[in-house]
Amino acid sequence: MEKKGSFIRVIEDEAHFRSEIQGAGTKLVVVDFTATWCGPCQRIAPIFEQLSTKYPRAVFLKVDVDRCQETAANEGVSAMPTFIFYRNKTKVDRLQGADPTGLENKVRLFYGADEGDTGESGESGVAGHMDLGVFLDKRQCECLNESDDHQFDGALTSDDKFLESDCDEQLILSITFNQTVKIHSIVIKGPVSNGPKNVKIFMNQPRTLDFDLANSYTSVQNLEITPEDLEQGNPINLRYVKFQNVQNLQLFFMDNQTGAATTRIDTIKFIGSPVTTTNMSDFKRVAGKIGESH
CATH class of the missing domain: 2.60.120.470 (PITH domain)
Known part of the structure; x- marks a missing residue:
């Protein structure tokens, strides 16, 4: 599997994205929707990589919106950078714009009880929940x-x-x-x-x-x-x-x-x-031009 550095997984296509979300189970998943031409995206990229090291029991994914247009459309991404947070295949929050403090605050909020837990049952103590x-x-x-x-x-x-x-x-x-x-x-x-x-x-x-x-x-x-x-x-x-x-x-x-x-x-x-989980096969393409966040 291709990764950026040692901790960030670079998404290849929609099937790869779906596999990562489903495979993460109850772990926090943080997805950076980015573009090579987006200045704010490039400025916050080192921060995103640092967070992937600081919070090792979360899954950090990077999606290039030009390379993975289907995924960006399915997830309703229309400006970059956009960060979307998932737990148990469910969207729990999103953040638009290059805000390092806001990004880490949301990671900490949803990472929460995972810290110090290495068991198969996750932070809940109950497998699959x-x-x-x-x-x-x-x-x-x-x-x-x-x-x-x-x-x-x-x-x-x-x-x-x-x-x-x-x-x-x-x-x-x-x-x-x-x-x-x-x-x-x-x-x-x-x-x-x-x-x-x-x-x-x-x-x-x-x-x-x-x-x-x-x-x-x-x-x-x-x-x-x-x-x-x-x-x-x-x-x-x-x-x-x-x-x-x-x-x-x-x-x-x-x-x-x-x-x-x-x-x-x-x-x-x-x-x-x-109850409602992220089933990407059920999503419809979201119309709209992808543009940079200001």
């Missing part, structure tokens, strides 16, 4: 009964922050995704002393449930989290057939392991895959 954190619409997510000092965002980071309930042990998390996903399992980490125990899961609710409704409604699935799950971060399998078309989840944490006054969640992750 990925951490769906990149698909969370955080503006639409909310938590009922969260502490002012330890809010929902604390459970989405890998640092020392955490989520904790406020006036009693119960919590309701309303999770919204920016595209439809399939959810295979959930990872929940927390202390054995006051980590969550019994959880009711609701799906595709029109609005956030209150505690009375969460108590009375029939859930899609109930979970009982074990101390081992909390300590080791084991993926807790869902009834996968029921979670094939998820736009939002509501999780009602009913209690904790020891009956403590508050419930604490250090980390929560949703493992699965997006």
Whole structure:
């Protein structure tokens, strides 16, 4: 396979592009749509190569739009440079223009949990699936009964922050995704002393449930989290057939392991895959003249 330097794979044609996207699995794929005559493309090329070295578990591809016109058209590229980001055969973002800082910020955003992970199952711990954190619409997510000092965002980071309930042990998390996903399992980490125990899961609710409704409604699935799950971060399998078309989840944490006054969640992750994947054979050519970005 032809490569630029040691890390960037140079795409030969549409079939080669399709093969690379599909073969990357759940790894982040960063594609540079470029042209030899494009000044900004040539200026940012060394930065792109440096990033391919700095983030070795991502796949970096370079597409010459003149050589691979079909691929450029299928991906809707009309100005250079354009960078498109994929996870699990799905477009997750794009960046147009020679912006070194913006480019690395997006690489870091989607590379995220891959750092330090060399296992075959990828960052999710489940073969064939990925951490769906990149698909969370955080503006639409909310938590009922969260502490002012330890809010929902604390459970989405890998640092020392955490989520904790406020006036009693119960919590309701309303999770919204920016595209439809399939959810295979959930990872929940927390202390054995006051980590969550019994959880009711609701799906595709029109609005956030209150505690009375969460108590009375029939859930899609109930979970009982074990101390081992909390300590080791084991993926807790869902009834996968029921979670094939998820736009939002509501999780009602009913209690904790020891009956403590508050419930604490250090980390929560949703493992699965997006419903809509990149199937290049289904794409239609996009009309329009390719031109340089200004």
